[in-house]
Amino acid sequence: QLESRADLNGHCTGSIRLLPDNSDVFISQVTWSSYVTMLRINKSYDLQFNGAHFLAKEVVLSSYPGMLFSVDDFYETDAGITIMETTVHIWNTELYDMFITPESVPTWI
Structure with missing residues (x-):
């Protein structure tokens, strides 16, 4: 039963590796799904936020057509x-x- 739950719910995994001397960090992320989701695109959002507390002005992400x-x-x-x-x-x-909790952040935020 546990294996069938994992097959139904899983679609990605990630890994983080910090070098022993803390000089760098490596990350890996992989996604798997059905053949119909093969078409992925790279998106770039130019955020028009102003203020010192907004560090990022551009966000690049892997996504699918029609998804935000x-x-x-x-x-x-x-x-x-x-x-x-x-x-x-x-x-x-x-x-x-x-x-x-109500303070939890959904994945799409």
């Missing part, structure tokens, strides 16, 4: 920040009440 966000969960900004997400499945649904 990265279903692949991978973003890079001109501020030198890379954002990626991977899913950690919680099979014990009773834990949702402890960790899912």
